[in-house]
Amino acid sequence: MDSLAHAIRQLQTGALPRTEFFAQVDRVLENAPGSAGRLLEVLSEEHARKPLPAEVYTEIQHRIERLILARQRKDGDDTFVQTRPGANTMHDEPPPRDDDGDVDTEPARMKGVGDTLNNRFVLEECIGFGGMGIVYKALDLRKLEAADRKPYIAIKLLNVQFRGHPKSLIALQREARKAQALAHPNIVSVYDFDRDGPMVYLTMEYLKGKSLSQVLRAPGFAGMPYADALPIVTGMANALTYAHGRGFVHCDFKPGNVFLTDAGKVKVIDFGIARVFQKTEEDADVTVFDPGSLGALTPAYASPEMLEHLDPDPRDDIYALACIAYELLTGRHPFNNVSALQARGGGMKPQRPAGLARGPWQALRSGLALERNARTPSAERFLHDFSAGGQTLRFGAAAATAAGILVAAVLGVAGWHYLGGKSRTQAPAQASAPTPAPPQASIQAPAPAPAAPPAPTAAAIAAALDRVPCAALVGRVDGHALTVQGWLSTPPGATGLKDEMAALPGVSSVNLDVRQVDRAKCPVISVFGPYWSAYRQAGGGAAIRLAGNGHGPDARLTEGDSLMVDVTTAGAESFVTVDYYALDGSVTHLLPNARARDNRAPPHYTATIGSLGEWGIGKPFGVELVVLVTTPVALFDGPRAVSEPAAAYLADAAKRLAQIRARSGAGKVAVEFLEIHTSPRKP
Structure with a gap:
């Protein structure tokens, strides 16, 4: 078993190519002693430690299952069922047959x-x-x-x-x-x-969304405010309360079995699966299975009683619920991911989350009790206690937030008057301060003030920005103040752009919110930039970012990381194209491609492109671009090669986009850029 784990880790570090890896897996399976079922546990443990690519996980699982079937049919030497720990292995039942009664000679x-x-x-x-x-x-x-x-x-x-x-x-x-x-x-x-x-x-x-485990395991996740965690805990507790009231105990409650939908709902999954292994009164004749022997038990969230193979009880789910609630608040497991038996044996005690009110903390402590009799008796009671006292803290936080918004609003208005509207703030003050009338003889006719230039028009600003080479820019005019957003290269760079815009007639101030890219990105920016600008002027709405939480505007990935992006499509039905432009001058088509041909999406559709292990980060390292394009018709008639020279692809894309623009207008083509910083993995 250790050799399987070792082989998996060698594959994950890149020390073992896939071909050699599967050859080694076959050798491990051929010589596996004892229960081959243990191999599935090793696979699951290693996958939990560091996720494997989907196709690798599936292939290993299939090979292990074929071995189990072969052994079962040969002499039944693998244990599948046990009535109690230490009970004799059951072999009195024949293997399952197909509907026609024949047993295949091959699995x-x-x-x-x-x-x-x-x-x-x-x-x-x-x-x-x-x-x-x-x-x-x-x-x-x-x-x-x-x-x-x-x-x-x-x-x-x-x-x-x-x-x-x-x-x-x-x-x-x-x-x-x-x-x-x-x-x-x-x-x-x-x-x-x-x-x-x-x-x-x-x-x-x-369901569309993500599992709670993805949230908790996201890079940089260190907990969330109580006010954000409470709705999730409420959804989980309500599900358990309902199920417990109908005689169900989940028995494998964990973050991976909690789903957060895109609509903001909390959904608990796998009810009735883990419960299938336990005897019920109405099914007294049904064999009782040990969930731990079949992988239906997760040690980090299993109560001590589950690990000791006692009959299930709602308080087993309460222990798991408290563990998850603690992780939501802190970003870490209350017992550092060790099993409850190890925690009890080591005398471990959870630490109070910083800033947590007394009521929720007492609920967590009671829910995490390592003795069943001391644990919170019901999910309903846990939620009541977790909410009590926390409401005050939540309302206090909300009040503080509102106060902060008020202060920010006041400061924002004051700042606006100070920076852009000085004459407006001073004129009333001067008018309200009476001045003594001077002697009549001293009154002189004031010299006429020079005429102020008219404020720049949006059309004039757009025309000026269109003249900037290698850029994707939009401008917003507020009186004589100009704000510019988008992407541009060096030169002209931010300083040069600001000087150019400040020189325009009627512009008194320029504020820039731009991302600078190197000249090597100009071919990409030049082709898609005009469509980015037109789409933003039309209202925008599409988006692209790295999948998961914790990624700011400077998205960073290291060697071996999986490239997965979350995209949101335009406000009309569209065809989605996602391309990765590498430093070596190539472009990889994440969508569509020969493996993922269907790229038609409804309005405002959100999806994750890529999966664990599908697209991996490798050499060369530096700053690369991912481009999202949505079009009212397909960009190309069919999928292209997964990877090709970027220059050839950009030439074809430019021609096709011009055709689409002539028919539908530039504002119907949505474009968004994502800049990714890649680096080698540290040894």
């Missing part, structure tokens, strides 16, 4: 992206992993035929280790049926349980 191939289940569900994208199996985004062909506006569902395809015992399928079917009754806004809907030959799967509601 069935696990299905993946591109395959279809039961001639109905097309697996389009892998969106999650777990010890129980793999979750896919799937297209329901029946919904598509019926012109359903939401034809996508989520499918959890269970792995061989779970499928290995027939009674687990019976139990899963019963629990899936019960899970369908858990109709709650904070619980994902489970549609059905089914199988395609030996492939066992659940169909579920498809």
